[in-house]
Amino acid sequence: xxxxxxxxxxxxxxxxxxxxxxxxxxxxxxxxxxxxxxxxxxxxxxxxxxxxxxxxxxxxxxxxxxxxxxxxxxxxxxxxxxxxxxxxxxxxxxxxxxxxxxxxxxx
Numbered sequence: 001x002x003x004x005x006x007x008x009x010x011x012x013x014x015x016x017x018x019x020x021x022x023x024x025x026x027x028x029x030x031x032x033x034x035x036x037x038x039x040x041x042x043x044x045x046x047x048x049x050x051x052x053x054x055x056x057x058x059x060x061x062x063x064x065x066x067x068x069x070x071x072x073x074x075x076x077x078x079x080x081x082x083x084x085x086x087x088x089x090x091x092x093x094x095x096x097x098x099x100x101x102x103x104x105x106x107x
Contacts, residue, residue, distance in 0.1 A: 019047040020060060020078065026050075063097070073097035 022044030044051040063073035071093025076083025086097045
């Protein structure tokens with residue numbers, strides 16, 4: 001995320017902080033499946049984002065589908081200012097983003 005929040009369409013720093021702050025803990029069996037990192041302290045929900053606390057830092061992600069083949073997934077790490085968004089148009093899109101997430105998360 002760009003730390004410059006001066007654009008008129010940007011969320012302000014206060015709401016951005018709230019959006020990325022764990023708001024509720026999610027039981028492990030109800031948690032969304034993220035990339036290759038394993039949660040250290042648990043799964044949480046922010047405002048619109050799922051958050052996994054991992055040994056290397058918090059990982060933020062969100063995904064979805066329309067039920068007819070479209071799949072999307074987004075993941076980012078604000079500490080390194082990096083992430084990715086993947087959109088597929090196939091029933092196996094979930095497998096595609098999982099493979100991409102695993103491949104790019106390896107050192």
